[in-house]
Amino acid sequence: MSAIKTYSRLLILILAVAAALPVAAQEPPKESSDVELVPVASATPPETDGSTEATVDGTEDEDSKEVEKYYSNYLQEYRLGPQDIITVEVFGQCPDYCRFDAAIPPTARLSYPLIREGVFVGGKTTDEVAEDITKKLSEFIIDPNVTVTLVRVGSARYSVMGKVAAPGIRVMDRRISINEALLEAGGLAKGASKNKVFIGRFSSDGVFSQEQVDLEAIEKGKIPTIFLKPGDQIFVGEKFFTLSKVWNAVGQLSAARILFGSPF
Numbered sequence: 664m665s666a667i668k669t670y671s672r673l674l675i676l677i678l679a680v681a682a683a684l685p686v687a688a689q690e691p692p693k694e695s696s697d698v699e700l701v702p703v704a705s706a707t708p709p710e711t712d713g714s715t716e717a718t719v720d721g722t723e724d725e726d727s728k729e730v731e732k733y734y735s736n737y738l739q740e741y742r743l744g745p746q747d748i749i750t751v752e753v754f755g756q757c758p759d760y761c762r763f764d765a766a767i768p769p770t771a772r773l774s775y776p777l778i779r780e781g782v783f784v785g786g787k788t789t790d791e792v793a794e795d796i797t798k799k800l801s802e803f804i805i806d807p808n809v810t811v812t813l814v815r816v817g818s819a820r821y822s823v824m825g826k827v828a829a830p831g832i833r834v835m836d837r838r839i840s841i842n843e844a845l846l847e848a849g850g851l852a853k854g855a856s857k858n859k860v861f862i863g864r865f866s867s868d869g870v871f872s873q874e875q876v877d878l879e880a881i882e883k884g885k886i887p888t889i890f891l892k893p894g895d896q897i898f899v900g901e902k903f904f905t906l907s908k909v910w911n912a913v914g915q916l917s918a919a920r921i922l923f924g925s926p927f
Contacts, residue, residue, distance in 0.1 A: 741788065743771070743788070743818070745767050745770075745817070745818050746766065746817030747813065747817045748767070748814040748815040749765055749812060750765065750814055751793075751809065751811050752811075753800065753804070754809075760777065760800070760807075767785075771783060771785025775796065782796055789812060789813050796811070815836070816834055816836040819893035820833060820835060821844060821897070823844055823847075823896075823899070824897065825897075825898045827848040835893055840889065841876060841881070841889045842888055844897055845897070852899075857878040860875070860876045862874045862895055864895050864896075865894055
């Protein structure tokens with residue numbers, strides 16, 4: 664009997680030791696797990712990501728505002744002409760006294776209900792046209808609320824000639840710099856000189872003038888870029904062109920003189 668008791672005690676002792684072994688084996692992984700958690704806790708990704716997103720979002724918002732202002736200013740200052748398409752809306756009076764997607768004819772005089780002689784829009788901004796229509800409609804409608812929108816640009820154009828990959832005439836549907844104009848013309852061709860870039864432009868009184876552009880200085884950020892005006896013509900000369908040769912070529916190929924005359 665005593666042998667059985669002794670065997671039972673021995674069995675219980677063995678089981679107790681065996682039960683204690685897994686616990687001891689699990690302790691190192693716990694320590695290892697604790698060590699791995701330290702860098703995660705110190706990195707605090709939620710706080711860092713949140714602040715970064717706020718900064719990026721804020722920057723994007725600011726950039727969007729600048730882009731909107733950039734293009735809105737161009738459209739507000741834009742002077743209408745033939746081939747432009749506009750929409751005229753009078754609040755609460757559509758469709759009777761509204762014109763949608765109306766193309767401006769060569770006379771620059773737009774026909775309009777109740778206004779027998781029509782509305783002359785040439786050389787005016789959309790705001791100025793809206794004011795004119797408002798005044799004339801006031802004789803027939805009480806406090807007309809008129810909005811004029813530029814739908815598509817067709818009259819404002821510029822030309823790029825000389826040593827570029829794709830010379831030609833293009834529509835100026837936004838405010839465009841000389842750098843953008845040259846890129847849209849395929850960039851400078853082989854043999855072109857950045858020191859022989861010129862802009863021909865009509866002044867407000869119809870006088871044609873020429874201006875040499877230091878394209879290299881613009882690209883290096885030494886001087887501000889130049890923004891084109893409707894009717895401008897860019898000429899890119901070769902490295903061995905003299906100024907007289909450049910303007911002789913411009914006189915022969917002038918897109919503004921051939922197709923536009925003075926845009927003013």
